[in-house]
Amino acid sequence: MNIIRTVRSVAFSSIPNRTLSTTRSLSTPSAQYTAFEVNDKTGIATLTLNRPPVNSLNLELLTEMRNCLKDAETNKCKGLIITSSSNSVFTAGLDLLEMYQPQDERVKSFWTALQSMWMELYGSKIPTAAAINGHAPAGGCLIATACEYRVMLPNFTIGLNETLIGIVAPKWFVSAFLNVVPRRVAEQAITQGKLFTTAEAHNVGLVDDVVNTKEEAIAKCEQFIGSFKNVNPYARALTKQQFRIKELQELEQQREKDLQIFLGLIMQPSVQKAMGIYLEGLKKKSKKQ
Numbered sequence: 001m002n003i004i005r006t007v008r009s010v011a012f013s014s015i016p017n018r019t020l021s022t023t024r025s026l027s028t029p030s031a032q033y034t035a036f037e038v039n040d041k042t043g044i045a046t047l048t049l050n051r052p053p054v055n056s057l058n059l060e061l062l063t064e065m066r067n068c069l070k071d072a073e074t075n076k077c078k079g080l081i082i083t084s085s086s087n088s089v090f091t092a093g094l095d096l097l098e099m100y101q102p103q104d105e106r107v108k109s110f111w112t113a114l115q116s117m118w119m120e121l122y123g124s125k126i127p128t129a130a131a132i133n134g135h136a137p138a139g140g141c142l143i144a145t146a147c148e149y150r151v152m153l154p155n156f157t158i159g160l161n162e163t164l165i166g167i168v169a170p171k172w173f174v175s176a177f178l179n180v181v182p183r184r185v186a187e188q189a190i191t192q193g194k195l196f197t198t199a200e201a202h203n204v205g206l207v208d209d210v211v212n213t214k215e216e217a218i219a220k221c222e223q224f225i226g227s228f229k230n231v232n233p234y235a236r237a238l239t240k241q242q243f244r245i246k247e248l249q250e251l252e253q254q255r256e257k258d259l260q261i262f263l264g265l266i267m268q269p270s271v272q273k274a275m276g277i278y279l280e281g282l283k284k285k286s287k288k289q
């Protein structure tokens with residue numbers, strides 16, 4: 001099989017430069033917030049989120065992610081691993097600044113980009129895995145649960161904490177969470193806005209494995225993807241689709257409605273006020289550190 005090796009935006013210091021035998025850049029514009037690499041030997045793609053300080057998901061990052069996911073599939077990669085260039089944050093979830101006092105056109109594009117990225121990841125034909133090497137609240141948890149396998153480093157947190165910020169986790173955030181966690185645990189956790197520690201997440205099945213280093217996490221993801229080596233990729237993809245088609249179709253058919261609900265909710269003065277207070281708290285905490 002001819003694996004096309006693509007590298008996008010690897011020019012940042014936190015990711016060591018790997019020596020690669022063959023490289024080919026795609027004609028798409030170079031990425032700002034992601035690195036996308038395909039291992040020549042294994043054919044596995046790694047998408048590294050790199051938007052310091054906390055990889056908050058803004059319009060540009062979401063768009064880049066979607067492009068990488070598409071590339072991985074188009075180039076028939078054996079699988080895809082998502083990880084972070086940060087040592088402490090996988091992703092802090094959606095960029096609150098995209099939703100706080102937003103501009104009309106941009107916030108629409110932002111939510112549409114989130115929907116598209118999620119549908120691409122959740123519905124990906126190739127095996128997907130998350131190497132969660134830091135905190136993964138809200139949108140971070142959404143990305144992790146869209147993957148088929150999750151491995152996490154100790155002493156971080158993961159969960160859907162939206163209610164604690166005064167916002168509501170959309171239905172498709174919840175349905176992916178419900179794929180991996182029993183219904184009762186999910187209902188309690190999401191209504192409380194609970195962030196699970198790594199150990200708790202492992203205990204309830206929100207993450208599959210816990211390891212101590214990022215290298216071990218990547219190795220675990222590779223092992224998971226490797227477990228399909230004797231499986232026909234086409235049969236695998238169609239079987240995966242049977243498990244996921246309902247949520248994908250639901251969102252596809254309701255995209256515009258979902259967008260309007262999102263806009264209607266975030267534009268409520270009480271929600272804007274709560275978000276402002278939450279952001280202020282984050283900034284104060286960050287200054288104290």
Ligand SMILES: CCCCC/C=C\C/C=C\CC/C=C/CC(=O)SCCNC(=O)CCNC(=O)[C@H](O)C(C)(C)COP(=O)(O)OP(=O)(O)OC[C@H]1O[C@@H](n2cnc3c(N)ncnc32)[C@H](O)[C@@H]1OP(=O)(O)O
Nearest residue numbers: 056092093094095096135137138139167168265282283286
């Ligand atoms: C009845 C009313 C119904 C209302 C319904 C409304 C809407 C429903 C529709 C839509 C739902 C929308 C869904 C949203 C899902 C989300 O993802 S929301 C985002 C949730 N994320 C969080 O709560 C995480 C917040 N961040 C943290 O907890 C911490 O930052 C961290 C991830 C644990 C990392 O900690 P660390 O100490 O390393 O970093 P700092 O906290 O010091 O942060 C550094 C810097 O980054 C800024 N920042 C952090 N997170 C975000 C973020 N998500 N967006 C934007 N900016 C963020 C922080 O403010 C600091 O900034 P600085 O002071 O300028 O350096």
